[in-house]
Amino acid sequence: MTSAxxxxxxxSSEARPVIAAAWMMGAVAxxxxxxxxxxxxxxxxxxFEVLGWRSLMGVIVMALVITFSGLWKTVNLHxxxxxxSRNIFHFAAxxxxxxxxxxxxxxxxxxxxxxxPLWALILSRAFLGERLSTPRIVAALLGFIxxxxxxxxxxxxxxxxxxxxxxxxxxxAMTYVFTKKLTTVAHTASILFWMTxxxxxxxxxxxxxxxxIALPSLAAAxxxxxxxxxxxxxxxxxxxxxxxxxxxxxxxxxxxxxxxxALVGLLLxxxxxxxxxxxxxxxxxxxxxxxxxxxxxxSS
Numbered sequence: 001m002t003s004a005x006x007x008x009x010x011x012s013s014e015a016r017p018v019i020a021a022a023w024m025m026g027a028v029a030x031x032x033x034x035x036x037x038x039x040x041x042x043x044x045x046x047x048f049e050v051l052g053w054r055s056l057m058g059v060i061v062m063a064l065v066i067t068f069s070g071l072w073k074t075v076n077l078h079x080x081x082x083x084x085s086r087n088i089f090h091f092a093a094x095x096x097x098x099x100x101x102x103x104x105x106x107x108x109x110x111x112x113x114x115x116x117p118l119w120a121l122i123l124s125r126a127f128l129g130e131r132l133s134t135p136r137i138v139a140a141l142l143g144f145i146x147x148x149x150x151x152x153x154x155x156x157x158x159x160x161x162x163x164x165x166x167x168x169x170x171x172x173a174m175t176y177v178f179t180k181k182l183t184t185v186a187h188t189a190s191i192l193f194w195m196t197x198x199x200x201x202x203x204x205x206x207x208x209x210x211x212x213i214a215l216p217s218l219a220a221a222x223x224x225x226x227x228x229x230x231x232x233x234x235x236x237x238x239x240x241x242x243x244x245x246x247x248x249x250x251x252x253x254x255x256x257x258x259x260x261x262a263l264v265g266l267l268l269x270x271x272x273x274x275x276x277x278x279x280x281x282x283x284x285x286x287x288x289x290x291x292x293x294x295x296x297x298x299s300s
Contacts (some may be wrong), residue, residue: 020245023237024253030234031257032264035106037226039269042102044220047095050227052203053216057228058196066189074187080194082185086178087198093171094199096164103161105271107262111150111281112165114258118143118287119173127177135294142287149280188239192232252292255285 041050066072100109121136151162182191207213216224241250258281265271 016244017249020241020250021253023241023244024250024256026237027234027241027254028257028260030230030237031110032260034227034230034234035101035109035261036264036268037223037230038098038101039106040223041216041220041227044217045214045224046207047098047102048203048207049214050098050203050224051091051094051199052207052213053224054228054231055196055200055203057225058232059193059200061228061232062189062193062196066193069189071187071189075190075193079182079185082178082182083191083194083198086175086182086191087195087202089171089174089178090195091199091202093168093175096168096171100161100165100168104159104165106265106269107258107271107273107277107281108150108162109165110258110261111277111284112147112162113169113172114255114281114284114288115143115147115166116169116172116176117291118284119170120176121291123173123177124180133294135290139287139291139294142283142290146280146283146285146287149276149283151280152276192235252289255288258285 038050045053066075097109097113100112118140121140125131147166151158151166179191204213238250238254241253262271262273262277266273
């Protein structure tokens, strides 16, 4: 979907940071609204139902975008094994993420989710053969120390929600690995189309195992729509930001998700923000920034 969008003119070098920042604010808003919407439907729908209805809406949106963009010729079954593998991990990670959103403070979920790029460093070595350089090792160590501060094993109970948030990061990391493989053989429209189709299938199959798939009520339906739309707009905004500015400028804006969601959790759900969470999140984000700077140095 994103690669089909044409930007009429290349913005000036002075305007690019401002434009990239605006796109990233859209991404931050999208992720924040998705988390709030997930919490809003948590008493009515389970995670499988949320993903099923969300993905069905995504299929409709993607079909319309691909139709109006004339991109159906790019949607095919080439390397469908990679599409299937990517979406199995993504579906598992999304379920774990929504379960964590349902059960633990939002800031904890986002802090642990930010370890996904650090897990990707390690997994890329195993699956893509990428070298684990010294800066990458430092980035990973910072991230894992941050995990210990956020979860504080031994001093606070390790709940299923915390485990889910930590595990979803590994699932997202595997998603990154397979996405990197797919981008060399598949069009973005094809990747996003099969993502929505496969996850809708997975969602409804899993939701229907107990023989009961709940329809969203009139109260929950708008929140499900928010989840469906923001799931696409978040990645669209990030892609547009990366078009006009380098990752070293763009991705630090993504870190704003954490203080924003912490403030939202405090104001809407009375969720406290501890010093341990702040310190752990700072180390996790620091590890991500070390990785970004290292990647920029290698590509320059």
